Every structure is written in structure tokens, then in C-alpha cells.
Amino acid sequence: MTGPITTSRQGDVLILTSDNPPVNALGAAVRQGLQAGIEEARNDASIKAVVITCAGKTFFAGADITEFGKPMQEPSLPVLVDAIEALDKPVIAAVHGTALGGGCEVALASHYRIAVPSAKFGLPEVKLGILPGAGGTQRLPRVAGVEFALELAAKGDPVSAAQAQQAGLVDRLAGENSLLADAVAFANEVIGKPVSRSSERPVTVDPAVFETFRKTNAKRFRGFEAPATIIDLIEKTAGTPYAEGVQQERMGFMKLIMGTQSAALRHIFFAERKASKIDGIPEDIKLRDIKRVGVIGAGTMGGGISMNFLSAGVPVTIVEMAQEALDRGTGTIRKNYEATAAKGRMTAEQVEGAMGLLKPTLNFDDLAECDLIIEAVYESMDVKKEVFGRLDKIAKPGAILASNTSYLNIDEIAASTSRPQDVLGLHFFSPANVMKLLEIVRGAKTADDVLATAMAVSKKIKKVAVVAGVCYGFIGNRMLMPRQVEAMKLLMEGATPEQIDRVHVAFGMPMGPFQMSDLAGVDIGWHRDPTRIENIRDALAAEGRWGQKTSKGFYDYDEKRNPSNSPRVAEIIEDFRKKTGAAQHEVTDEEIVERTLYPMVNEGALILAEGMAQRASDIDVVWIYGYGWPVYRGGPMFWADTEGLKKIVAGLEKHGFEVAPLLREKAEKGEKFNK
Ligand code: 3HC
Numbered sequence: 001m002t003g004p005i006t007t008s009r010q011g012d013v014l015i016l017t018s019d020n021p022p023v024n025a026l027g028a029a030v031r032q033g034l035q036a037g038i039e040e041a042r043n044d045a046s047i048k049a050v051v052i053t054c055a056g057k058t059f060f061a062g063a064d065i066t067e068f069g070k071p072m073q074e075p076s077l078p079v080l081v082d083a084i085e086a087l088d089k090p091v092i093a094a095v096h097g098t099a100l101g102g103g104c105e106v107a108l109a110s111h112y113r114i115a116v117p118s119a120k121f122g123l124p125e126v127k128l129g130i131l132p133g134a135g136g137t138q139r140l141p142r143v144a145g146v147e148f149a150l151e152l153a154a155k156g157d158p159v160s161a162a163q164a165q166q167a168g169l170v171d172r173l174a175g176e177n178s179l180l181a182d183a184v185a186f187a188n189e190v191i192g193k194p195v196s197r198s199s200e201r202p203v204t205v206d207p208a209v210f211e212t213f214r215k216t217n218a219k220r221f222r223g224f225e226a227p228a229t230i231i232d233l234i235e236k237t238a239g240t241p242y243a244e245g246v247q248q249e250r251m252g253f254m255k256l257i258m259g260t261q262s263a264a265l266r267h268i269f270f271a272e273r274k275a276s277k278i279d280g281i282p283e284d285i286k287l288r289d290i291k292r293v294g295v296i297g298a299g300t301m302g303g304g305i306s307m308n309f310l311s312a313g314v315p316v317t318i319v320e321m322a323q324e325a326l327d328r329g330t331g332t333i334r335k336n337y338e339a340t341a342a343k344g345r346m347t348a349e350q351v352e353g354a355m356g357l358l359k360p361t362l363n364f365d366d367l368a369e370c371d372l373i374i375e376a377v378y379e380s381m382d383v384k385k386e387v388f389g390r391l392d393k394i395a396k397p398g399a400i401l402a403s404n405t406s407y408l409n410i411d412e413i414a415a416s417t418s419r420p421q422d423v424l425g426l427h428f429f430s431p432a433n434v435m436k437l438l439e440i441v442r443g444a445k446t447a448d449d450v451l452a453t454a455m456a457v458s459k460k461i462k463k464v465a466v467v468a469g470v471c472y473g474f475i476g477n478r479m480l481m482p483r484q485v486e487a488m489k490l491l492m493e494g495a496t497p498e499q500i501d502r503v504h505v506a507f508g509m510p511m512g513p514f515q516m517s518d519l520a521g522v523d524i525g526w527h528r529d530p531t532r533i534e535n536i537r538d539a540l541a542a543e544g545r546w547g548q549k550t551s552k553g554f555y556d557y558d559e560k561r562n563p564s565n566s567p568r569v570a571e572i573i574e575d576f577r578k579k580t581g582a583a584q585h586e587v588t589d590e591e592i593v594e595r596t597l598y599p600m601v602n603e604g605a606l607i608l609a610e611g612m613a614q615r616a617s618d619i620d621v622v623w624i625y626g627y628g629w630p631v632y633r634g635g636p637m638f639w640a641d642t643e644g645l646k647k648i649v650a651g652l653e654k655h656g657f658e659v660a661p662l663l664r665e666k667a668e669k670g671e672k673f674n675k
Pocket residue numbers: 022023025058061062063064065066077098100101102103105124125128131132133134136270273274
């Protein structure tokens with residue numbers, strides 16, 4: 001046999017081995033090879049059992065996502081898994097790495113499952129906006145119970161081999177280094193016994209489980225289409241014969257895969273991976289060695305940034321100017337780790353391990369031992385230049401010097417050193433130990449290996465990184481600005497903060513612009529002069545309405561931080577409307593979308609045309625991972641594509657915006673941002 005599946009024999013056992021790097025996706029050639037192997041086992045009386053296993057780093061990680069939307073080549077995965085299960089000789093799935101999606105379904109259709117302890121099992125289809133479409137929703141509840149099936153299929157997070165074994169999904173654990181031998185031994189034990197087919201097992205269902213599951217996860221599933229279908233399918237397993245259930249599963253799969261949400265989620269899957277590729281830099285470029293990281297500033301950002309490295313096992317030297325600030329900073333880091341440990345997500349030893357890697361110091365010269373130094377001090381160009389000037393004198397040759405600025409010009413900062421090639425921006429998002437996004441800002445003189453090293457470091461600390469060019473606010477904050485400006489204008493023209501926030505939340509954002517202001521602090525960037533009141537925000541700040549931290553901002557907050565509409569804010573807005581004589585009109589929800597979200601797309605088009613982002617999908621990644629743009633809408637640029645660029649242009653024109661030339665050009669040519 002040629003292709004990714006090879007067959008071999010050990011006594012009476014036929015071994016089917018897949019070798020389809022990088023993740024053994026179940027593409028057409030793999031499916032055809034497996035089908036042929038099963039056929040061989042059926043026709044050859046000397047074969048008494050079959051082991052299905054994979055070479056390389058993992059068991060089948062699922063269907064081949066790149067085949068979606070293309071003509072299906074036979075056999076389809078549902079047909080293949082049925083053929084595996086139908087064989088009347090025992091089939092053993094021997095699992096290492098990750099048995100995900102279709103891979104987990106192949107394992108479920110096999111009659112026995114053996115796995116190494118480090119293996120993981122999962123049905124992540126929901127994260128691609130689809131559902132397990134090869135019997136997963138019908139076989140898993142029969143094998144491991146409905147509650148386990150709900151967790152796996154509706155949430156999409158993988159479980160360990162031990163958890164899978166406890167649930168009955170794994171029959172036996174193999175030695176970490178003896179999977180194949182253990183699988184063959186297992187096969188020899190079960191030869192001649194009647195095969196146990198997952199689809200024939202009975203299933204018991206407690207209806208209350210489903211109601212509770214739906215309620216408990218309502219927030220997590222808000223806006224997503226696939227989870228509800230998955231839950232319904234699992235709920236039906238009890239009263240429905242397998243053949244009928246699996247047919248309904250197929251119909252649900254087809255419907256979801258043709259929908260916009262699935263297209264958006266698949267777009268983001270690939271966009272996230274593409275973002276790590278830097279145009280024009282060879283993938284095998286020699287990287288700089290980062291053994292110790294320095295962080296300047298132990299405030300909220302500096303502390304959060306440090307935690308990323310400590311958690312990844314990289315020693316951190318953290319510098320402050322005063323002992324008190326240093327103690328407060330390290331104290332907060334410890335408190336955060338201990339809170340994680342209290343939730344059972346870290347052991348006490350891991351907490352001590354991470355803290356043991358932290359070296360707090362007041363001596364700036366200690367940064368001389370660091371290979372990457374990240375400055376997280378006050379956001380002022382003068383302060384940053386001073387810090388980088390000092391760094392230049394003490395950092396070792398070849399050390400990477402990074403600024404965590406959110407807006408400032410990296411080239412200007414780099415110019416205060418004698419080594420601008422070693423300088424770049426690393427813009428973390430708050431809270432820096434939690435938020436996945438990292439904007440890597442490439443200065444005009446940043447060396448290729450410095451950029452590539454920063455990208456590799458971002459992977460080590462489990463961030464999703466995107467390369468941005470030097471411009472005010474980079475990608476994310478630059479696009480946020482027009483949105484905030486329009487939101488304020490809309491208030492003046494007749495909208496309320498509640499209405500604008502409601503429209504954004506209904507769109508799928510975690511919060512609207514005013515809720516976000518209250519969370520971040522209405523006083524951020526405020527001139528601090530209570531007598532100078534030039535806009536609504538000045539008026540709020542002057543009255544101490546600084547947001548959640550003072551229990552009042554655009555909303556009033558109770559002790560539990562529950563917001564309520566503020567009559568005082570309504571008065572302030574009304575005052576300003578009168579003072580400025582702003583024309584009033586009935587603001588519709590549609591107008592809010594057109595005036596706050598379309599300008600973001602417009603700004604995105606400018607960013608792209610200026611080369612400040614490498615590709616439209618990078619912009620989408622920034623907004624999904626940095627600002628909570630609903631992932632099922634695929635990011636602002638993908639969303640614009642689904643809305644239709646002509647419609648976006650018309651909307652912008654209607655409201656008097658200057659349309660970005662690239663956006664207009666694409667609309668006129670009938671093109672999209674994401675091909
Ligand atoms: N199909 C096609 N390509 C895939 C793929 C898949 N299922 N899974 C991963 N890849 C590709 C990635 O795009 C990437 O390509 P690149 O090198 O060109 O960028 C390459 O494989 C390596 O992937 P990662 O960078 O993600 O490698 P990691 O080692 O970090 O992670 C993984 C490995 C955990 C397997 C991760 O890739 C993953 O989660 N994959 C997706 C799994 C999934 O969603 N499976 C369900 C598919 S849908 C399905 O099965 C439907 C069925 O029910 C009918």
C-alpha cells in the first residue's frame with residue numbers, strides 16, 4: 001500500500017499506521033488507506049485483530065479542516081468509522097498525543113481504546129462552529145455517559161487520558177514508551193471475544209442534567225450556534241435509535257458547516273497560526289537565546305508581564321525605584337499565584353517554583369544579566385527615552401530591549417539608544433498574565449532576528465502574537481479610537497450610554513464602550529483639572545465619576561459592582577447637548593452599528609494599506625484576542641467581508657466618513673479582505 005497508511009503484521013494482529021504530518025489529519029488519503037486496511041482485515045482469515053495507530057507527534061487530530069468546503073472524496077469519515085466498527089474482529093485504537101474531533105471518533109468506533117498517560121482526548125469541533133460529525137455525539141454518550149459527552153462536545157476542551165479512562169472512554173493505559181507493544185498485547189487478549197460496538201450500547205439520560213448544563217453555561221455559549229445543536233443531539237440519544245440519531249447529527253453538521261459562524265471560526269483557527277509567520281523572514285533564522293528576562297516596573301503591567309515568564313519557567317529580574325513599590329508588586333504576583341492555587345489550578349510547589357524564579361531588585365544595574373528587558377513604566381515619551389538611554393549603558397551586547405508602550409513611537413524610543421536594531425515594542429494587554437494577545441511592534445531598524453526571537457518568546461509564554469508597524473496605537477488601540485469618538489458623538493446627538501452598550505453587547509462584545517470606560521477608568525488620560533470641562537468625560541471625571549473604582553462613572557455601581565443607569569449622567573449629557581446646541585435625532589440601533597463599527601473597518605483598511613499589519617487576518621486576531629470581538633464573527637475585517645464591503649462603504653458615506661481608498665477599491669472590485 002502506498003500513501004500515509006502502512007500495514008504490518010505482528011502474529012495475528014494487523015497494524016495500521018498513519019503517517020500524515022504534522023498532525024495526522026484525516027484527509028482523503030488517510031481515510032482511503034484506513035478503509036483499505038479494514039477491508040484487508042475483513043478478507044484475510046489469518047488476521048484476528050487490528051490495531052490503529054499513528055506515527056509522529058500525535059494520533060489523528062481530526063478531520064482535515066482544509067478539505068471543508070471542497071468536494072468530498074470517498075470514503076467520508078462517517079462511512080469510514082462505521083466500517084471500522086462493523087468489523088467483526090476486535091479493533092484497538094492506540095492513542096498518543098491528541099485524539100481530537102474525527103480522531104476521537106475513530107477511537108470511539110474502534111472496539112477498544114488504549115492510550116499513553118500523556119495522551120489527550122477531545123471533541124473541539126464546537127470551536128470551529130461545527131459538531132462532531134462522524135458519530136461523536138451519538139457514540140460518546142453511550143461509551144462515557146451524557147455528562148461527560150456534554151462537557152467534551154459542547155465545550156470543546158480536551159481531557160487527559162486518566163480522565164478519559166475514568167469516564168470509560170479509555171479501556172487501558174499503556175506505558176508511555178510501549179504503546180504499540182501494549183496495544184498488540186491487548187489485541188491478543190481479546191482475539192476471539194465478541195466485539196463490543198459503541199453504537200450498540202444502551203444510554204441512560206436524566207433530563208435534569210441538560211437543563212442544568214444549559215443554564216450553567218449560558219454565558220459561555222452566548223451568541224454561538226453550535227453548542228445548542230450539540231446539546232440537543234446528545235439529549236436525544238436516549239429515546240432515539242442510533243441510526244436515526246446519527247442521521248440527525250449529519251444534518252446538523254451540514255447545516256452548521258455551511259453557516260457564517262463556522263466560516264468565521266475556521267478563519268480564526270488559521271488566522272491565529274498565520275499571525276506567527278513574519279513575511280520576509282526565513283523560518284529557520286537563528287534566534288537569540290533568552291535565558292533571563294528583565295522587567296522594569298512592578299506595577300500592574302510589569303507584574304502581569306513577569307508572571308508570564310515565571311509561569312513558563314523563565315527567571316525574571318524585576319526592578320523598581322522604591323522598596324515599597326517593589327514589595328507591593330511582588331506581593332501582588334504572589335497573591336495572584338496563590339489565588340490560582342486556591343482554585344486548584346496550581347500546586348503549592350508550583351507557586352513556590354514560580355516565585356523562586358523572581359529576583360526583585362532596586363538596582364537597575366542588575367538588568368545587565370538579562371537577555372530580554374521589557375520596560376513597563378509610566379506612559380510618557382520623556383520617561384521612556386530616559387529609561388532606554390540608561391538601559392543602553394548597562395544592557396549586555398545583543399540583549400533585546402522592549403517597550404510595553406500602548407501608543408508611543410518605538411522608533412523615537414529606539415533612537416535614544418546606540419542599538420536601535422535591538423529595540424522593539426511588546427504591547428501586552430491588561431491583565432497581562434491573562435490576556436492572550438501580544439502586539440509585537442517592529443521599528444524601522446528592528447533586526448530580523450530580534451523580531452523572530454520575540455515571536456518565539458511569545459509562543460513560549462503562550463500568547464497569540466501579531467506583528468504591528470509603528471503608528472499611534474498600533475493595530476488595536478488605533479482602531480479603538482474612531483469607535484470611542486463616534487460613541488461620544490452619538491451621546492451628544494441623542495443616544496444614551498445604555499443604548500450604545502446594549503447594541504455592542506448584542507453584537508457579541510463582552511461589554512460596550514461606556515462599560516469599558518468604567519472598567520478601565522474614566523480618568524485615564526484626563527488632564528486632572530476639574531475646572532476645565534470641555535466634554536462629557538471631563539465633566540464626569542471632575543465629579544469623581546472615575547468608573548467602577550469610585551463606584552460611579554457612566555453608570556452607578558452598588559457594593560457588588562452591579563451597574564444601574566445614572567440619572568446624574570443623563571443630566572450631564574443633557575447639559576452638554578444644550579450647551580453645544582448639537583442637533584438631536586432618534587438614534588437607531590442600526591446607526592450605532594454603522595457609526596461605531598464601520599469606522600473600525602475603515603481604520604483597519606488604512607492600517608493594511610500603510611503596511612502596519614501584515615494581513616487582514618492579523619487585524620482580526622488582534623480584535624478577537626485583545627478586545628473580545630465575538631470570535632463567531634471572525635474579527636472586524638472578516639465580519640466586514642460577510643456584511644459585504646459595498647454595504648460598509650455605503651454606510652460610511654451615509655454618515656459622512658472619508659472612506660479608506662483600499663476599502664473603496666475592494667468594494668468596487670467585489671473583493672474581500674480575507675480571501
Ligand atoms: N486539519 C488541517 N490542518 C490542521 C489540523 C486539521 N485538523 N490541525 C492542525 N492543522 C495544521 C495547522 O494549521 C498547522 O499548520 P501550519 O503549520 O501550516 O500553520 C499545523 O497543522 C500544526 O498545527 P499547530 O500549529 O496547531 O500545532 P500544535 O502542535 O500547536 O497543536 C493540535 C496541534 C492540538 C492538534 C492543534 O493543531 C489543533 O487543535 N488542531 C485542530 C484540532 C481540531 O479542531 N480537530 C477537529 C477537526 S473537525 C472534525 O474532526 C470534524 C469531524 O467531527 C467530522
